[in-house]
Amino acid sequence: MLWLIILRRKIIFCWIPGHAGITGNELADTAARSGTGSSERFPIPHSDLKACFRQKLQSVWQSNWDQQTENKLHSIMPVLAPTVPSSSNRREQVIWTRLRLGHTRLTHRHLLFGEPPPYCEICNVPLSVKHILCDCPHSNHLRHRLFNSVDFTISSILNNSTNSSLVFKFLSIKGFIHHM
Ligand SMILES: *[C@@H]1O[C@H](CO)[C@@H](O)[C@H](O)[C@H]1NC(C)=O
Ligand SMILES: *[C@@H]1O[C@H](CO)[C@@H](O)[C@H](O)[C@H]1NC(C)=O
Ligand SMILES: *[C@@H]1O[C@H](CO)[C@@H](O)[C@H](O)[C@H]1NC(C)=O
Ligand SMILES: [Zn+2]
Numbered sequence: 001m002l003w004l005i006i007l008r009r010k011i012i013f014c015w016i017p018g019h020a021g022i023t024g025n026e027l028a029d030t031a032a033r034s035g036t037g038s039s040e041r042f043p044i045p046h047s048d049l050k051a052c053f054r055q056k057l058q059s060v061w062q063s064n065w066d067q068q069t070e071n072k073l074h075s076i077m078p079v080l081a082p083t084v085p086s087s088s089n090r091r092e093q094v095i096w097t098r099l100r101l102g103h104t105r106l107t108h109r110h111l112l113f114g115e116p117p118p119y120c121e122i123c124n125v126p127l128s129v130k131h132i133l134c135d136c137p138h139s140n141h142l143r144h145r146l147f148n149s150v151d152f153t154i155s156s157i158l159n160n161s162t163n164s165s166l167v168f169k170f171l172s173i174k175g176f177i178h179h180m
Contacts, residue, residue: 058080061080062079062080065078065080066078082161083096083097083100083161084096084097084161085161085164085165086161088161088164092164092168094180095168095171095177095180096158096161096164096167098180099129099133099158099167099180100158102128102129102130104129104179104180105179105180106118106127106176106179106180107127107128107129120132120136122136122138123136123137123138129154130154132171132174132176133154133157133158133167133170134152134153134154134157139170139174142170142173142174143170146166146169146170147163147166147170
């Protein structure tokens with residue numbers, strides 16, 4: 001559907017996907033059909049096409065994923081959905097993804113630099129994302145304050161990005177956020 005808007009004699013052509021639920025669509029459809037206008041083509045801004053492509057790709061990806069029942073990740077996430085918090089910035093998305101993978105700079109940089117692995121200095125156990133978020137008893141007070149619980153699993157806290165802002169808050173209070 002092509003709309004033509006005249007504003008102070010400036011003419012703006014604006015491509016709008018058909019039946020986008022816009023009031024007046026029917027009127028415009030009828031007007032368009034009755035028009036004697038030429039079939040001249042207008043370039044479509046690529047930003048308008050992006051949403052269409054994204055939707056199409058998503059459905060192709062999903063139907064592909066539907067068939068991969070042998071994949072062990074399939075049962076974890078049968079319906080594809082964003083795994084990063086949509087309101088987050090790039091840095092937070094990186095941190096969130098690293099936490100979910102369990103691979104952070106803090107816990108894995110020693111592999112790159114040939115250093116000894118990091119330990120929780122208080123508990124004297126290897127430092128891991130799980131230890132930081134769920135296990136280290138010295139964070140129980142903070143866990144209770146932020147999550148209202150001291151007993152949760154790593155998957156329950158990281159499997160849904162609704163908890164992400166609390167997780168970021170937890171990590172910044174513990175001083176870990178800049179080492180993720
Ligand atoms: C996340 O974990 C909770 C608790 O284990 C579970 O109830 C929920 O279904 C999980 N959500 C997803 C998207 O896997
Ligand atoms: C994380 O979010 C889920 C809902 O998405 C909730 O069921 C769960 O209790 C949360 N985990 C914690 C530790 O708060
Ligand atoms: C995450 O949890 C929220 C609140 O419990 C729920 O509304 C949402 O659908 C969940 N998201 C996913 C991907 O499971
Ligand atoms: Zn500890």
